[in-house]
Amino acid sequence: MMSLRAFRPLLTAALIGLTACATQPPPPAPLEQTQVAGVRWGAVVSTLDGQEVFALRWDERFTPASNTKIFTTAAAFAYLSDLETPNPAAGTSVWLSTRGEGEAPDLILMGAGDAGLTDSPDCVTNCLHQLADAVVAAGITRVADVIGDDSALPADPWGQGWSWNNFSWYYAAPISALTVNENTLGLQVTPAPEAGFPATVSWLPGDDLLILQNDTVTGYPKDEATLRMMRVPGSDVLRLTGSLPAGTGTRAYAVAVGEPAHAAAQRFIRLLAERGVVVEGIARAQHEAGFDAGAMPVELARLTPAPLIDSVRRILVNSQNLHAELLLRRIAAARGALTGEGGPEILAALAAEAGLTRTEIELFDGSGMSSYNRVTPRGMVAFLRWAETQPWGEAWRAALPVGGADGTLARRFKGTSLEGKVYAKTGSLHGVNALSGYMTAKSGRVLVFAIFANDRPAEAPSIIAEMDAALVQIAEEN
Numbered sequence: 001m002m003s004l005r006a007f008r009p010l011l012t013a014a015l016i017g018l019t020a021c022a023t024q025p026p027p028p029a030p031l032e033q034t035q036v037a038g039v040r041w042g043a044v045v046s047t048l049d050g051q052e053v054f055a056l057r058w059d060e061r062f063t064p065a066s067n068t069k070i071f072t073t074a075a076a077f078a079y080l081s082d083l084e085t086p087n088p089a090a091g092t093s094v095w096l097s098t099r100g101e102g103e104a105p106d107l108i109l110m111g112a113g114d115a116g117l118t119d120s121p122d123c124v125t126n127c128l129h130q131l132a133d134a135v136v137a138a139g140i141t142r143v144a145d146v147i148g149d150d151s152a153l154p155a156d157p158w159g160q161g162w163s164w165n166n167f168s169w170y171y172a173a174p175i176s177a178l179t180v181n182e183n184t185l186g187l188q189v190t191p192a193p194e195a196g197f198p199a200t201v202s203w204l205p206g207d208d209l210l211i212l213q214n215d216t217v218t219g220y221p222k223d224e225a226t227l228r229m230m231r232v233p234g235s236d237v238l239r240l241t242g243s244l245p246a247g248t249g250t251r252a253y254a255v256a257v258g259e260p261a262h263a264a265a266q267r268f269i270r271l272l273a274e275r276g277v278v279v280e281g282i283a284r285a286q287h288e289a290g291f292d293a294g295a296m297p298v299e300l301a302r303l304t305p306a307p308l309i310d311s312v313r314r315i316l317v318n319s320q321n322l323h324a325e326l327l328l329r330r331i332a333a334a335r336g337a338l339t340g341e342g343g344p345e346i347l348a349a350l351a352a353e354a355g356l357t358r359t360e361i362e363l364f365d366g367s368g369m370s371s372y373n374r375v376t377p378r379g380m381v382a383f384l385r386w387a388e389t390q391p392w393g394e395a396w397r398a399a400l401p402v403g404g405a406d407g408t409l410a411r412r413f414k415g416t417s418l419e420g421k422v423y424a425k426t427g428s429l430h431g432v433n434a435l436s437g438y439m440t441a442k443s444g445r446v447l448v449f450a451i452f453a454n455d456r457p458a459e460a461p462s463i464i465a466e467m468d469a470a471l472v473q474i475a476e477e478n
Helices: 004-023 065-079 128-137 260-274 308-318 321-334 345-353 377-388 393-398 464-476
Strands: 040-047 052-056 093-097 106-110 146-149 184-190 200-203 211-214 217-219 228-230 237-241 243-245 251-256 283-286 298-302 422-429 432-440 446-454
Touching: 040 377, 040 464, 052 377, 065 308, 065 321, 065 345, 065 377, 065 393, 065 422, 065 432, 093 128, 106 260, 128 260, 128 298, 146 260, 200 211, 260 283, 308 321, 321 345, 377 393, 377 432, 377 446, 432 464, 446 464
Parallel strands: 106 146, 146 283, 211 237, 217 243
Antiparallel strands: 040 052, 040 446, 093 106, 093 298, 184 200, 184 251, 228 237, 422 432, 432 446
16 A cells, blocks of 8 residues: 555646646637738638638738639639530631632631640640641641631730739730630740859740840859849740859749730741641731631631630639639620620629628639739638539539649648648738638538738748648637
8 A cells, every 4th residue: 555655746746737737828729829920810710501610800801812713613613504515616716718819818716715725746635736737638738827816805915903023924824815825935944054154044845936035144052043034015025134043953934925816826837837838928916806808717627625624623723823814704705794804793793692792802803813802701701601502512612622632732731630621722922822611620510711811021931831720720629
């Protein structure tokens, strides 16, 4: 039997442990102690029936970035009849337009809003070279001009509120009814072996559709990369400045084309020349319906694009901006509401159907590139809850990327209790991060959430880990 003297140390230790447990403060609420000064957080997490389990600045307006794509893709499910079936009317086509007697005809490459057309050598379906083959099959050996026609959509290459300094990059590729390779060009930049010398810049094969002005310089091996690219709208000169450190190898960049319809015509001329068709004229763009020749042109061939659901998945999983803008315009055109601004009224109408006001949801583009866009966390959660009740809600949610599995969420939530249990859309702009969607809590309940971080200082570290940790904490507490 243990003596009282021997028992006292154990009793004392137990009492100290109990005291420590009693006085230990509870863990801080999510986002209560933000790790980055200056960040403005807003969030709402609720059950599917609307019971809120967490709320922070729920009625303040935030820039949603690519969370805007939630509304654009939901509008496709809500307003378009069949996303799974290919629509030949949306395919790119080639037309023959005659001139005077004895003159070579013009060829018109006509876009209809398809975002998936490509001229890559390994392309199998919906390929630009298939239209060039059709020209040859029609017995045409010489043509005058090759015209890229994108008149099917308004000639408005960028959305309202887009930042001009993004126009050189792939994520701000100009919007056009005639799109090839998502309106991007491949560029390679290789620093010189020694500091002080210019870097070597070159286009990938077939992508030399802009003039390069190389004002780069190679830095020392320990220097930071400061490479910058700039192209003035309307110019075909891409200027490179800044530096890359020596010894870092070749870097690849995706650059936006200058004028999509003109670039498509240039690509088509090269394919025709490879097939022995003589092009006597020039490549030019046509942005308004109408033809130079008196006779109506004749359609030679038309491609059938992939079903729109492919674009929807690319928009949600990879956050592809050009696909989102073209999708919004196609929805607006189908509903007779297409405007020069791309049809953001469609998104306003959808939000109104969900019972939301313009204060809660106000959007000016389809991709989220606009700095004008605003949503409230409570408004976003209300929309997500409403979407879940719609006939198309389940199919739409299934198209969202999954945490720790694919797309923009492939590297997030790995190794946490939410791995594989988050279906959500990311968002990122300068100083902005967002994540909205659905997650399965520890209890097994599905929670709807929207979390926004705005006003992050330019030199501040990423806040994504803090955002994800907050969601993990909420899920584990519910």
